[in-house]
Amino acid sequence: MSKHWSENRCRQPFFEKARQKARRAIEKGILVRPDTCEMCGKKPPPMKNGRASIQGHHPNYDEPLNVQWLCVKCHRKVTPIGKGGGKVFFGSENPQAKLTEDDVRLMRELYKPWVFGAHRLGKMFGISKQTTLEIVKRKAWTHVE
Numbered sequence: 001m002s003k004h005w006s007e008n009r010c011r012q013p014f015f016e017k018a019r020q021k022a023r024r025a026i027e028k029g030i031l032v033r034p035d036t037c038e039m040c041g042k043k044p045p046p047m048k049n050g051r052a053s054i055q056g057h058h059p060n061y062d063e064p065l066n067v068q069w070l071c072v073k074c075h076r077k078v079t080p081i082g083k084g085g086g087k088v089f090f091g092s093e094n095p096q097a098k099l100t101e102d103d104v105r106l107m108r109e110l111y112k113p114w115v116f117g118a119h120r121l122g123k124m125f126g127i128s129k130q131t132t133l134e135i136v137k138r139k140a141w142t143h144v145e
């Protein structure tokens, strides 16, 4: 059993809990996604694939509501590429790799029929409604928990 695997296994619940809490806070309006980056202060242009250009980053997963809002460049600086297993792609730079495993998990968390449906979700991630449905219904990306 690889060291890498067991480390991820241990840390995963913290990631999930922090993400869930942050998501609820966003839904309730406690956390608001700004349009400027907290680190460099720039206002990044919207991404070609329609994804939010400011991303939520948890500097400390023990503080789920302590979210840093960063542009893609700064987010990449604070989050080493490859952390969590697979390669990390950024939509604007790798148009062929539209989704990451994190995207898929986020989509499944965000999906709420009639409230935040497949059409809206798909637009946000730059993929079709059909693909979105397959992902949230776990017919695609089935290797992602």
Ligand SMILES: [Zn+2]
Residues within 6 Å of the ligand: 037, 038, 039, 040, 041, 042, 070, 071, 072, 073, 074, 075
């Ligand atoms: Zn930035």
